[in-house]
Amino acid sequence: MEKVIKNNTLYFDGCNTVELAKEYGTPLYVISETAIVEKCSEIKETFLNRYERTRAAYASKAFLTLSMCKIIEREGLCMDVVSGGELYTAMKAGFPAERIELNGNNKSVEELELAVEYGIGRIIVDGLDELEIIEAICREKGKKADILYRVTPGVKSDSHDYIVTGKKDSKFGIPLDDEVIFPAVEKAINSEYVNFLGFHFHVGSQLHDNESHLKALDIVLKLIKDTKEKYGFATPELNIGGGFGIKYTDADNSKPYAYFLDPMMEKIQQFSKDLGITRPEIVIEPGRSIIGEAGITLYTVGTIKDIKGVRKYVSVDGGMTDNIRPALYQAKYEGLAANKADEPKTDMVTICGKCCESGDVLIRDAQVTQLKRGDIFAVFSTGAYGYAMASNYNKNPLPATVLVKNGKAELIVKRQSYEHMIENELIPDSLK
Numbered sequence: 001m002e003k004v005i006k007n008n009t010l011y012f013d014g015c016n017t018v019e020l021a022k023e024y025g026t027p028l029y030v031i032s033e034t035a036i037v038e039k040c041s042e043i044k045e046t047f048l049n050r051y052e053r054t055r056a057a058y059a060s061k062a063f064l065t066l067s068m069c070k071i072i073e074r075e076g077l078c079m080d081v082v083s084g085g086e087l088y089t090a091m092k093a094g095f096p097a098e099r100i101e102l103n104g105n106n107k108s109v110e111e112l113e114l115a116v117e118y119g120i121g122r123i124i125v126d127g128l129d130e131l132e133i134i135e136a137i138c139r140e141k142g143k144k145a146d147i148l149y150r151v152t153p154g155v156k157s158d159s160h161d162y163i164v165t166g167k168k169d170s171k172f173g174i175p176l177d178d179e180v181i182f183p184a185v186e187k188a189i190n191s192e193y194v195n196f197l198g199f200h201f202h203v204g205s206q207l208h209d210n211e212s213h214l215k216a217l218d219i220v221l222k223l224i225k226d227t228k229e230k231y232g233f234a235t236p237e238l239n240i241g242g243g244f245g246i247k248y249t250d251a252d253n254s255k256p257y258a259y260f261l262d263p264m265m266e267k268i269q270q271f272s273k274d275l276g277i278t279r280p281e282i283v284i285e286p287g288r289s290i291i292g293e294a295g296i297t298l299y300t301v302g303t304i305k306d307i308k309g310v311r312k313y314v315s316v317d318g319g320m321t322d323n324i325r326p327a328l329y330q331a332k333y334e335g336l337a338a339n340k341a342d343e344p345k346t347d348m349v350t351i352c353g354k355c356c357e358s359g360d361v362l363i364r365d366a367q368v369t370q371l372k373r374g375d376i377f378a379v380f381s382t383g384a385y386g387y388a389m390a391s392n393y394n395k396n397p398l399p400a401t402v403l404v405k406n407g408k409a410e411l412i413v414k415r416q417s418y419e420h421m422i423e424n425e426l427i428p429d430s431l432k
């Protein structure tokens with residue numbers, strides 16, 4: 001999303017961010033609806049409308065609220081959920097069950113029961129024992145679930161080790177050893193309780209290179225070929241996951257969806273022709289790329305400590321509780337003083353949070369203008385995995401979220417209150 005500077009002030013989707021901070025308080029997540037819609041439109045133009053029999057399921061783990069479900073529904077996308085809580089949120093928002101797909105490496109029986117009960121579109125099964133649980137549920141409920149198998153193609157992708165998922169040493173998916181995958185496939189094809197539709201893979205997240213997607217695709221196409229040869233089964237669907245990288249800093253060379261998807265589609269089309277099968281329906285699961293750059297976080301500057309010859313710490317009123325990514329993945333961000341947006345950046349500081357944790361740093365060595373207590377500091381590209389991974393560490397309440405669009409702002413998540421934070425806590429009689 002284009003950041004505009006007017007009268008020394010940062011505007012985001014037409015909204016004066018300093019006014020937003022004043023009105024809603026800080027820390028504040030600000031989400032641009034225009035930016036989300038732009039990404040959805042790019043997906044529609046360059047993928048969904050370009051190739052028939054395709055779907056895009058927004059990976060809701062990146063950012064999920066009731067309002068986000070409404071936007072995704074209106075934009076015509078499907079939704080990928082990975083827990084009972086995400087499924088509940090989508091259903092509460094009235095998201096059509098048949099457009100929901102459930103992933104997860106350890107779905108509980110209750111989560112699977114809910115999925116079957118609601119009649120969601122797909123269950124992406126992570127292993128043979130999960131298939132057996134689903135079969136038992138379907139048998140009991142007299143339903144038939146549409147399933148795919150998530151497989152681990154065994155490729156290494158270029159991203160932080162915590163967010164690569166396609167390598168063999170992974171808790172996700174079914175490894176492609178013949179003695180493991182083929183009995184599972186055979187059982188699913190022959191099951192009277194599930195419709196086996198095909199395969200799913202996801203190689204990793206925040207990728208700027210299409211190499212690991214293409215390598216994984218080759219491996220899974222070979223699996224489709226083997227499945228055809230062994231069982232005469234023409235795989236009707238293939239889910240190629242998400243992982244498309246975004247721009248956090250100038251060092252990130254993010255690419256359009258087509259850079260990843262066109263060469264994959266070309267490969268799949270040629271492969272299907274050669275094998276003499278109808279090209280499988282292709283599903284993608286983008287999360288970060290839809291919401292990441294659509295979000296910024298606003299903070300108020302507090303204590304500033306200039307340790308001569310060492311470092312200048314500028315503390316803000318949030319930190320790892322609203323954005324764990326720098327602490328967890330050494331993720332890099334950029335930011336700007338929203339109320340001094342045009343002023344020369346003559347200072348080098350470390351923007352840190354307020355948690356009792358030395359690793360609670362948001363931006364190390366940020367080139368900024370001279371900051372002082374009370375300034376509003378904006379951190380960019382925080383839409384994905386910020387609010388989604390937020391915590392109450394140090395009993396800091398979760399920030400509010402506003403949705404902005406063409407100069408209009410609406411609250412979509414209220415700031416958590418102290419009361420709400422301790423709502424579920426009890427004092428047993430023995431301590432009273």
Ligand code: LLP
Binds near residue numbers: 080
């Ligand atoms: N599909 C599956 C099966 C996934 O596991 C993921 C992400 C996605 C789709 C969406 O990937 P995306 O398009 O957002 O890259 N918390 C980490 C990211 C973890 C991603 C886990 N899986 C972070 O903040 O970088």
